[in-house]
Structure formats: C-alpha cells, structure tokens
Amino acid sequence: MSVTKTDTSRIIWMTGLSGAGKTTLARGLKNRLERERIPAIILDGDELRTGLNQNLSFTAEDRLENVRRTAEVAKLFAQEGYCVIVSLITPGECMREKAREITRGASSFILTYVNAPLAVCRKRDVKGLYQKVNDGAIQQFTGISSPFEEPVSCDLEIRTDRLTTGEAVEKLYSFCYGKKTILAQTGTRLASVS
Template identity: 50%
Template sequence: MNVVLKRASRVIWLTGLSGAGKSTIARALAASLTDSHVSCAVLDGDELRTGLNSDLSYSSQDRLENVRRVAHVAKLFLSHVDVVIVAVISPSRTGREMAKDVIGKGFLEIFVDAPIAICESRDPKGLYHKVRAGAISHFTGVSDPYEPPTSPVLSLRTDMLSLADEIGMLRALIDR
C-alpha cells in the first residue's frame, strides 16, 4: 500500500561536489520514504553515467546535456512515483535552471554542501586522488568550477549535520 501525497509529486534535486554526500542522502531518503509507504525512485549520477549518459564527456556542453537528460528522465518518473530523488553534481546554475524548467513546479533544489577538503577526505571513489595525480583533467571543484545554488529550498552541511538530521529535514520538506 502506498501513501498518496497530499501535494503534487516532486523531484528532490541533490546538487553538490563529488563526495559531499548526495548518493548517501539519496539512498537514506529513499529508504525512509519506502518505510513510510511513499513511492519513490532514485536517479544517481554515477549510475546514469555508466549507462544512459555513457556517451558524454565532462566538457561543459556534455555536463549540460547530462543534466538535461536526467531532468527528462526524472519528469517521466513523476507519473509513476510520488518522489524522484536525483543525485547529480550538476555544477552549473544554467543546468539546474534548465532542469527546473523541464520538471516544473515539483522541482526542489537541495544544496548538499561540504567543504572541498571534507569531500576530498571522504573521496569514496578515489577521484580526488586521481585528479591530484594528474589522471583526471576535468574535475568539478578542482579544475572545473562548481556554481553553488543562489537560493536552494534547503542547504545541508553534511560536515555539520548527521545523516538522520538531514533525512529529517528532507522529510519535513516533503511531508508538508
């Protein structure tokens, strides 16, 4: 049995640097929603980059195309689930605005914020190490810019909040 939300379905768009905690939050939020019988889907940037978007590079143009495709997939999912959780770096404000335009009023931009030193210390995929070793040339937050959101619906400082607190804040946003 699924609980029907009193408000329209929504897309929780988690944006932030690699290692900030987007995927961790997405999985934990999905588990919380599922436990409450709220239907949801997770679109993780890393997973999409190995399939749907495997033809894209990390150029500025291809990063925008990545965001565009993810936004369209998220919009398609909205007709099947209550909440779509998107975890993608989406480094440019232009790209996130494009995603908002594609998705519409159900788009909720969440800034998953952590200082780059924290992201680098977490480095779950070893990417920062590869960048510092010269094995990766285009990397958001180091060699390529990340434009923080100017007015996200919510900012989560993952170096200062517990995962439980972050999920509580997101659930309060979703459940209202």
C-alpha cells in the same frame, strides 16, 4: 497527517561537490520514504554515466546534456506519482535552472544543496576521485579544475559536515513531506518552512 498518493510526487534535485554526501543522503531518504510507503526512485549521476549517459564527456555541452536527459527521465517518473531523488553534481546555475524548467508542471521541484567544504569532500574521497585528480588521472574535475557555482536559489541547504546522515535525512524528509510543506505548496515551487 498521513501522506496520500496524490501528495507523493516530488523531484528532489541534489546538487553539490563529489563527496558532499548526495548519494548517501539519496539512499537514506529513499529508505525513509519506503517506510512511509511513498514510491521513490533514485537517479544517481554515477549510475547514469555508466548507462543512459555513457556517451557523454565532461565538456560544458555534454554536462548540460547529462542534466537535460536526467531531468526528462525525472519528469516521467514524477508524472507517475514517484518521489524522484536526483543525485547529480549539476555544477552550473544554468544547468539547475534547465532541470527546473524541464520538470515544471510535472511535480514540485526541490533544489537541495548538499553542502560540505571542499576539504571535507577531499578527506572523505569515497570513490577515490580526488586521489585520481592528485595523480593526474582525471583532468576535468568539478571543484578543482572545473568550477562549481554555489546555488543562488536553492530551496534547501543541508550541511553534511555538521549533521549526521540520519539528521540530514530527517531534515530533508520534513522539508519535503512535513504537514506544513504540503499545506504550503504553491504551483511547482515549495515555500520554505521551518
């Protein structure tokens, strides 16, 4: 079954600790979607923080505003038929529910928990952020000094400490665009398929 343009709109919201692999997975998925000629865009938390959301701090209120703005942008792209891949820590359950609420009706919202143990994330430390926490240069950091609430209602969990990047991308792609998934769509939520 080939995917048609009307089937392409999704908001894939990736949540997880820094270093869990959200950005890597987002880039891999975008490449996979492009091979299938599915229009896709990535909204990456780090990139948004240097542009659209540069005036926000890391207080609870500003983190919620970061999520709100990102969800509004995701909604606009989804309404135009894009698969929107959001790579954003989104540490609180209320924040994830806010994103789902804002985008409701625009597209299927697929909350994906990109999960790796904190020890693995610290070891990866691709951006050097955990080292900055250790050095005292960063005070508020999710998973260390600021809480990360594990999702209670994610649509898909991907353990990046157990899967290669390629395996993780294929698992996510199959869940979001496999034949069973397209047939199982109901409203704005996707049914879980094996």
